[in-house]
Amino acid sequence: xxxxxxxxxxxxxxxxxxxxxxxxxxxxxxxxxxxxxxxxxxxxxxxxxxxxxxxxxxxxxxxxxxxxxxxxxxxxxxxxxxxxxxxxxxxxxxxxxxxxxxxxxxxxxxxxxxxxxxxxxxxxxxxxxxxxxxxxxxxxxxxxxxxxxxxxxxxxx
Amino acid sequence: xxxxxxxxxxxxxxxxxxxxxxxxxxxxxxxxxxxxxxxxxxxxxxxxxxxxxxxxxxxxxxxxxxxxxxxxxxxxxxxxxxxxxxxxxxxxxxxxxxxxxxxxxxxxxxxxxxxxxxxxxxxxxxxxxxxxxxxxxxxxxxxxxxxxxxxxxxxxxxxxxxxxxxxxxxxxxxxxxxxxxxxxxxxxxxxxxxxxxxxxxxxxxxxxxxxxxxxxxxxxxxxxxxxxxxxxxxxxxxxxxxxxxxxxxxxxxxxxxxxxxxxxxxxxxxxxxxxxxxxxxxxxxxxxxxxxxxx
Numbered sequence: 172x173x174x175x176x177x178x179x180x181x182x183x184x185x186x187x188x189x190x191x192x193x194x195x196x197x198x199x200x201x202x203x204x205x206x207x208x209x210x211x212x213x214x215x216x217x218x219x220x221x222x223x224x225x226x227x228x229x230x231x232x233x234x235x236x237x238x239x240x241x242x243x244x245x246x247x248x249x250x251x252x253x254x255x256x257x258x259x260x261x262x263x264x265x266x267x268x269x270x271x272x273x274x275x276x277x278x279x280x281x282x283x284x285x286x287x288x289x290x291x292x293x294x295x296x297x298x299x300x301x302x303x304x305x306x307x308x309x310x311x312x313x314x315x316x317x318x319x320x321x322x323x324x325x326x327x328x
Numbered sequence: 329x330x331x332x333x334x335x336x337x338x339x340x341x342x343x344x345x346x347x348x349x350x351x352x353x354x355x356x357x358x359x360x361x362x363x364x365x366x367x368x369x370x371x372x373x374x375x376x377x378x379x380x381x382x383x384x385x386x387x388x389x390x391x392x393x394x395x396x397x398x399x400x401x402x403x404x405x406x407x408x409x410x411x412x413x414x415x416x417x418x419x420x421x422x423x424x425x426x427x428x429x430x431x432x433x434x435x436x437x438x439x440x441x442x443x444x445x446x447x448x449x450x451x452x453x454x455x456x457x458x459x460x461x462x463x464x465x466x467x468x469x470x471x472x473x474x475x476x477x478x479x480x481x482x483x484x485x486x487x488x489x490x491x492x493x494x495x496x497x498x499x500x501x502x503x504x505x506x507x508x509x510x511x512x513x514x515x516x517x518x519x520x521x522x523x524x525x526x527x528x529x530x531x532x533x534x535x536x537x538x539x540x541x542x543x544x545x546x547x548x549x550x551x552x553x554x555x556x557x558x559x560x561x562x563x564x565x566x567x568x569x570x571x572x573x574x575x576x577x578x579x580x581x582x583x584x585x586x587x588x589x590x591x592x593x594x595x596x597x598x599x600x601x602x603x604x605x606x607x608x609x610x611x612x613x614x615x616x617x618x619x620x621x622x623x
Contacts, residue, residue, distance in 0.1 A: 189348065204335075211333040248347060251354040260343035260350065267341040288331075 185244050192242035196264060203271050210278040214288040215319065221290055226325040231284060234318035235276025238299060239269045241312075266313070270294065273317040281321035292319035362492055366485075373484035377477050403431045405597040410449065413460065414467050420536045421471065429467070437551070441470040443479050454598065456550055459591040461543025463598075465534055472529030478522045527573060531580055540589030541581055545574045 221227075241249075245261040252259045273294070281289050295316040407430065414429045427445045435452040442448065447470045457463050473479065535541050552570035580586075 189351075207335060211335065214331045214333070244347070244351070248351055248354070251351075251358060254358060255354060258343060260345050261347055263342045267339065270341075 185247060188243035188245075192244055195242075196268070199268055199272075203268065203275065206275045206279075207271070210275065210282060213278050213282055213286070215274060215278060215292050216288065216290050217292050219291045221288075221322075228323045228325055230320050230322045231286070232318065233277050233280040233284070233286070233289060233321040234316060235273045235278070235280060236314060236316040237269055237272040237276065238312055238314045239265055239272075241265060266315075269296075269313055269315040270317070273315040277317045277319060281319075284321060285323060286321035287324045289319040289321050292317060366488055366492060369488040370485045373488065374481055377480050377484065380477065380480075402433055405600070406454075407431050409595050409597040410463070410467075413464060414447065414471075417464060417468055417471060417533055417537060420533060421475065427471070427474070439466050439470060441473045441479065445474060457547065457594065459543050459546070460594055461534065461538060461591050462547045463594065464537060465530055465544050466547060468530035468533040469526045471533065472526030473522070475529055476522065476525055478526070481522075523573070524576065527577060528580060531577060531586070535586055538589060538592070539587070541586045542588045543591050544581070545577045548574045548577070 241262070245265065248261040249259050252261075274292075277289065277292070295318070297314050297316075299312040299314050410431065411429050414427055418425060418427050425445065427447060429447045429449060431454070432448050432450050434450045436450045437452040437456055438450050439453055440448040440450075447467065449466070453466065454463070457466075531541055531544055534544055548570040552574060
């Protein structure tokens, strides 16, 4: 009987997590698209040098980080995938959002200091807060960090 | 180098599958495979049990039997009487197999077959019995389970389920623990089919002993009357309704044209010791064995 209650509880949690998670994700993507459009003119490149190196006036380190957590439904789906193997598509959207959000925050920092572009951008990821369920620890939170060099260039005539 | 800002038309980093669809497909697929494996292994185990020669007596069965039979005898006159009835019945089917019967003082109306060729009969059941034929029917039903090794079948299937659960959920998960406790004891339930076979076997044996089958349905009729009066959920869990068993038995008797005859009364040793005995509460481990009795 107790086991049955556990299963029903899990089903309810999955349904709630799926519902809420979908709404949250959609909202987040909407905001991301808006911001991306806003900062479209600020280039971010991963090259370590740019052709006009001597045109650099100021260079400042900028970074943008975001911490994102999985919802229960996504975690459960990933658990099933762990048995069968293959693409864990439930994690893909999460990491995608995280990356784009981190880059946007970095861009925002660069923009506020009047930078013309960000060079030498790199990504870092770390997991925070292991979530333990059923004695197996599963990673629930990610911190995504995007950092680079915000440079202001000599204005061309 | 010219920089042209552009927004990507679609997101290349995500998969187009709907998570809900994926959820149901994965869950359904995995559960389906588990069920298939369980059925297959259960079927294989069943066929293997069918092929165990009659003469083989498994060691662990003997161990169980010794554990159960090791209790002192509280009915020094009734028990040997029942034992001799059992021996007569067993001799009609097996040349050299010996079963043991123990009487247990409890108001529960049931008889239980344990691994190790041991039968426990509760005095509650004996109180309700009015003729030797009825008692013989009950004992013969238990012998039917032994004949088909029904307790082994249940044990094997249970082990398969526990192994599967340990593989998927993990050896120390609460699900595996629960399954282990429920399935790997001798707290076994027999399927309806197994009960049918045991009844059929008992009917034939009864006929062999007495030359007629009167008294075969009497006990179950009494039980079905009690069931209508008060719904005991316990009863429902462990056996098909007695009413259906009575009908099935009557149908069998008619099909095979089995004769009726005079009922033999219980021997006096059984009557004096059993009727009116004080039936206290049952002990813990006997309670564990209850659910696969005659009822």
